[in-house]
Amino acid sequence: MSLDGRSVGLVGALAALPRRLAARALEARGGRLHRGVTRQTGVVVFGRRLLRGADAAIEAQVEAARAPGRVLRSENGFLGLLSGEAGDGLGLGRAEVLERSGLGERELALLALFDAFERDVEPFSFRDMILARKYAGLVASGAGWGAIVRAVHRTGPAVSLTAKALDVGEGPGIYARYEGGLAELDGQMLLGLEAGEDAEAHFARAEEAEAEGDFATAATLYGRCLGLDPGDAVAAFNRGNCLKAAGRAEEAEQELTRAVKLDPGFVEAWFNLAGAAAESGRTPAARRHLRRALTIDPDYEDAVFNLALLEFGAGDLAEARRLWVRYLELDGESEWARKAERGIRAVDMQTARDAG
Numbered sequence: 001m002s003l004d005g006r007s008v009g010l011v012g013a014l015a016a017l018p019r020r021l022a023a024r025a026l027e028a029r030g031g032r033l034h035r036g037v038t039r040q041t042g043v044v045v046f047g048r049r050l051l052r053g054a055d056a057a058i059e060a061q062v063e064a065a066r067a068p069g070r071v072l073r074s075e076n077g078f079l080g081l082l083s084g085e086a087g088d089g090l091g092l093g094r095a096e097v098l099e100r101s102g103l104g105e106r107e108l109a110l111l112a113l114f115d116a117f118e119r120d121v122e123p124f125s126f127r128d129m130i131l132a133r134k135y136a137g138l139v140a141s142g143a144g145w146g147a148i149v150r151a152v153h154r155t156g157p158a159v160s161l162t163a164k165a166l167d168v169g170e171g172p173g174i175y176a177r178y179e180g181g182l183a184e185l186d187g188q189m190l191l192g193l194e195a196g197e198d199a200e201a202h203f204a205r206a207e208e209a210e211a212e213g214d215f216a217t218a219a220t221l222y223g224r225c226l227g228l229d230p231g232d233a234v235a236a237f238n239r240g241n242c243l244k245a246a247g248r249a250e251e252a253e254q255e256l257t258r259a260v261k262l263d264p265g266f267v268e269a270w271f272n273l274a275g276a277a278a279e280s281g282r283t284p285a286a287r288r289h290l291r292r293a294l295t296i297d298p299d300y301e302d303a304v305f306n307l308a309l310l311e312f313g314a315g316d317l318a319e320a321r322r323l324w325v326r327y328l329e330l331d332g333e334s335e336w337a338r339k340a341e342r343g344i345r346a347v348d349m350q351t352a353r354d355a356g
Contacts, residue, residue: 001071001081003026003029003030003031003081003082004029004030004031005030005031006030006031006042006043007031007032007034007038007040007041007042007043007265008026008031008032008033008034008041008042008043008045008078009033009034009035009036009037009038009041009043009044009045009065010022010033010034010035010036010044010045010047011035011037011044011045011046011047011050011065012046012048012049012050012051012053012061012204013047013049013200013203013204014045014047014048014049015047015048015049015075015153016048016075016076016079017079019035019199019200019229022078022079022082025082026082029081029082034232034233034234035203035232035234035235036234036238037064038234038266038267038268039267039297039300040265040266040267040296040297041070042069042071043070043071043072044065044070044071044072044073045073045074045075045077045078046061046062046072046075046113046114047075048075048114048115048153049200049204050114051114051146051150051153055144055146058110058146062109062110062113072113073113073120073121074112074113074114074115074120075114075115076120077115077119077120077121090123091119091122091123091125091126091128092122092123092124092125092126092128092129093123093124094108094122094124097122097124097128097129097132100129100132100133101132101133101135101136102133102136102140103132103133103135103136103139104136104139106145107135107136107139107145108132110145110146110149111135111145111148111149112124114149115149115152115153116131116135116148116149117131117132118131135148198228199224199225199228199229199232199235202222202224202225202228203221203222203225203232203235205221206218206219206221206222206225206235206238206239206242207238209221210238210242215242215243215245215246216242216246218238218239218242219239219242219243219246219248222235222236222238222239226239231262232262233258233259233260233262233263233266233269234259236255236256236258236259236262236269237256237259237268237272239255240252240253240254240255240256240258240259240272240276241256241272243255244272244276249276249279253273253276253277253280256269256272256276257273259273260273265296267296267297267300267303270289270290270292270293270296270303271289271290271293271300271302271303271306273289274286274287274288274289274290274293274303277289278306278310283310283314287310287311287314290303290306290307290310291307294307301327301330301331301336304323304326304327304330305324305327305336305339305340307323308320308321308323308324308327308340309343311323312343312346312347317347317350317351318347320343320347321344321347321348324340324341324343324344324347325344327340328340328341
């Protein structure tokens with residue numbers, strides 16, 4: 001898989017190396033690394049430090065990242081791509097691993113995404129098949145995917161477990177079974193974040209505060225992240241959104257402006273910047289920003305609809321009608337589609353009155 005020209009989104013921090021080094025390596029291969037997932041993201045990488053969160057929250061982030069044509073990769077899989085490693089094309093397909101191991105599809109996907117196997121995508125290795133069978137037994141004994149993958153990363157490479165008999169103890173841990181009984185495999189899982197000024201730590205805490213609706217705290221934490229990593233367009237974008245939610249509109253617009261300067265292809269930032277301009281009464285600027293968003297992503301439905309509204313308000317009825325027709329090509333079923341249809345009728349009636 002080529003990384004040339006690919007926009008790679010990072011969800012969670014990498015455990016193996018700092019994000020800036022990964023970004024530099026990816027740039028050398030013609031790609032671009034950013035935090036989170038945007039409309040332009042073609043590859044999403046899940047860093048293993050995400051495992052410090054709750055399983056349900058991680059699963060929600062994985063599902064939110066899925067989209068047609070988008071590729072999800074594990075941390076090890078991404079690092080393999082950066083180093084130029086390529087699979088030999090030999091091995092087992094996903095369907096075969098599922099059938100022969102008895103492991104569920106959901107568990108296989110999550111375990112692979114967090115490097116509980118030698119490979120994170122098919123073709124899987126024959127050692128992966130051995131591991132899949134062991135994991136299936138653990139799941140049948142009551143272990144969750146999260147407990148399994150955390151245990152794996154307390155011991156070293158996943159393939160080191162192929163010769164061990166694994167079992168679930170009375171507590172949440174995963175154990176290795178020997179003749180004398182059970183021996184601890186993974187030890188006490190580390191909680192919390194390392195001390196010190198860490199952009200990744202600030203970003204993770206900011207996301208938590210934002211999810212809890214504490215927008216002022218989230219904005220402060222995103223600001224600390226930017227202080228340590230001034231080139232992070234996603235942190236600027238998130239801070240702008242939090243400032244807006246906290247009622248600080250002028251500062252919000254400044255941060256959104258910073259986001260598009262840092263990443264001119266950040267289509268969601270152009271869209272939100274247009275919204276900020278429109279709310280402050282600067283309609284021409286809002287129209288420019290939406291046109292820029294649609295230059296980047298012509299199928300961005302929300303931008304099409306909002307630009308149609310602004311063109312209608314500015315008196316460009318033909319352009320408003322064209323945009324609403326375009327919106328219906330993208331979305332013909334929602335309530336917004338019904339609003340677009342009403343907009344087209346309003347343009348037609350106004351045009352008829354003007355002609356009469």
